[in-house]
Amino acid sequence: MKLHSENFPQRPAWTEIDLGKLRRNLQLIRRDLPRAVKLLAVVKDEAYGHGALDVARVALEEGAWGFGLSTLEEAMTLRESGIAAPLLLLGERQEAELEWCVAHDLTVCVNEAHAVRHLARIAVKFGKQVPVHVKIHTGMSRYGVRWDEAVPLIEKVVAEKTLLLEGVMTHFAQSDESDKTYANLQFARFSDVLSALERRNIPVALRHCCNSGGYLDLPGAHLDMVRPGILIYGVFPSQVCRQIPGIEPVMSVKARIAAIQTLKPGEVVGYGMRYAAKTERRIAILPIGYGDGFPRVRNEGCALIHGRRAPLVGGIAMDALMVDVTDIPQAQMWDEAVLMGKQGGDEITVRDIAKLKNSVTYDVLTNWRLRLRRKSVNGK
């Protein structure tokens, strides 16, 4: 037997990425959007933990115009893997990164005059006309030039012969709650900037401001392009936003039963002896723990086994958690358990895990550790 890396036995715990569902979600979004509105698929942080390259390939086939990323390294990795589509770096750039961005045709957002001049000089050096997006802060007070100082900066971009003002953008602080007052205020500020540009005859090809929440609930704000992230992965940004039927989560987390213990009354489970059996119990051990990104819970949460809920007992360890399968007698060694996702008619949602973690769905998706291998399925 050869012990080569290609037949390295994989851990019986993994994340499953259903590229068929990803494709379907993108199709539903594409169908829901007016044809003229471009789709920038946000694939930062390894496509919210789904694997940026796999996601980008499917998204391009389903009509994405380009991709939103956060770090230079993320964008470089996609470029070097052969993704030729526009890559827009949404975050803040250090000056030293700008040359790399120009060299590899990565589009940056600018929000102050010094970066504009610097980028223009680099463009001269590379003999390129470099597209830029101006990022405007309209009330989130994070990245971007203030809305009431945006026009002079945009005029500086336009004045640089080697730069092309391709886009103007802003970002909502809250777009997925029922109360849209603040989102509307932000959009009004953004619209004021856009009107001022029109009065000055400054054309902008891509005016964009909608994340998933804005895309779903603020159709009047779609403008030229929308930037959904979490929705692509099948998770709605909130429970009160518009729901598109058929959108389904792309990621599941699974493990196989690696041991089974029978407990007599009074016997305990795990570190800290946090669970004691009142009656005889059958306990299945799943080889996945907080070291894989599962929330550090005690006697809370469950796994699906044979389509039924097996409650978690005791405290979760770094590499293991224990579930009670007394009521699932058919559960056997190496049976598949679902920690997040569907099995049979039941589902543990990303939101369920977020509750256990006292956090948000975004945090759950992005924080499964890579020692859980990603297994892509239904990739065609």
Ligand SMILES: *Cc1c(COP(=O)(O)O)cnc(C)c1O
């Ligand atoms: C992350 C991000 C998005 C996507 O947000 P979702 O809520 O996941 O849709 C859009 N725009 C910007 C600027 C972002 O940073």
